[in-house]
Amino acid sequence: MALDCEKGTFVLTGVAITFNRTYVIKPECCAYSLLGQNANFPRRYVSVQVEASDPSGSWSETSDPSGSWSE
Amino acid sequence: MATFTKFNSFVEALAEQLHNLGSDQLKIALTAAANVPVATNTILANLTQISYTYCSTRNLTISTSAQTSGTYKLVLADLTLTASGGVVGPFRYVVIYNDTASNDELIGFYDYGSEVTLADGESLTINFDGTNGVLTLA
Numbered sequence: 588m589a590l591d592c593e594k595g596t597f598v599l600t601g602v603a604i605t606f607n608r609t610y611v612i613k614p615e616c617c618a619y620s621l622l623g624q625n626a627n628f629p630r631r632y633v634s635v636q637v638e639a640s641d642p643s644g645s646w647s648e649t650s651d652p653s654g655s656w657s658e
Numbered sequence: 659m660a661t662f663t664k665f666n667s668f669v670e671a672l673a674e675q676l677h678n679l680g681s682d683q684l685k686i687a688l689t690a691a692a693n694v695p696v697a698t699n700t701i702l703a704n705l706t707q708i709s710y711t712y713c714s715t716r717n718l719t720i721s722t723s724a725q726t727s728g729t730y731k732l733v734l735a736d737l738t739l740t741a742s743g744g745v746v747g748p749f750r751y752v753v754i755y756n757d758t759a760s761n762d763e764l765i766g767f768y769d770y771g772s773e774v775t776l777a778d779g780e781s782l783t784i785n786f787d788g789t790n791g792v793l794t795l796a
Contacts (some may be wrong), residue, residue: 599669601662601766602790607783610772 660752660768660794667700670796671763673763679732680723682758684765686716686737688749693749695767698746700751702762712744712778718754721788731791738783741776751786754792755763 671677693706705718710716710764719735739746753767768784776782 598796599664600794601664602787602792602794603659603661604768604787604792605659605785606770607785609781611777611779611785622738 660770662766662768663695663697664766664793665695665699665764666697668765669701669761671759672754676759676763677756677765678718678758682742682756684717684718684734684754685757686739687753687755688713688739689751689753690746690748691750691773695753695764695788699764703765705753708747708749710746712741713746714738714740714742714781715778720753721752722791728796730795733788733791736783736785736788738781739776740781741778743778744775745775747775749772764770768791770792 659732661775668677670681670741675736686706687702688710689705696713699705714729716738716739721733721735723729723732730732750770750773751767752770754765756763
């Protein structure tokens with residue numbers, strides 16, 4: 588007598604995943620955003636000042652024709 | 659979505675008791691685009707990894723390892739890799755291996771799709787499927 592055996596089949600299935608990336612926003616990126624400019628605007632024409640003593644807590648912007656940044 | 663690519667040797671290693679997916683420490687390895695994992699790799703030493711000097715823990719947490727109605731499912735908790743003190747990368751491939759197994763046997767890998775470098779403070783979360791798991795065996 589004999590028992591003819593069929594093979595057993597197991598199927599391994601891998602499941603897809605997603606990635607989430609978190610970036611660090613640098614100060615100059617904030618300036619771009621606040622000024623409503625795209626990232627390619629000429630940096631030398633713009634400076635951004637943070638008034639620590641400003642009770643309103645708002646940002647101000649100035650035009651700097653010399654092309655330098657001010658703090 | 660990043661698809662799971664199985665290392666061929668994983669199924670044999672699973673059948674021959676090299677893995678206990680319910681209790682072993684599974685871990686992530688990262689490789690650069692130039693060092694592509696291939697299905698015929700078998701152990702961690704086959705891969706060229708990036709430096710992890712500034713990388714947070716790469717240990718994975720097993721959420722569940724169980725069968726329902728004859729279908730086994732391995733579920734892993736999401737893992738967030740964070741660069742701290744310097745950059746991590748560039749890397750492209752995210753590999754799962756068994757850190758408990760005698761030769762750090764490989765399980766499978768995912769392709770991010772492009773090289774990524776994490777600047778100091780940046781992070782990458784690997785979102786495993788909490789419902790369908792990482793892999794099923796039926």
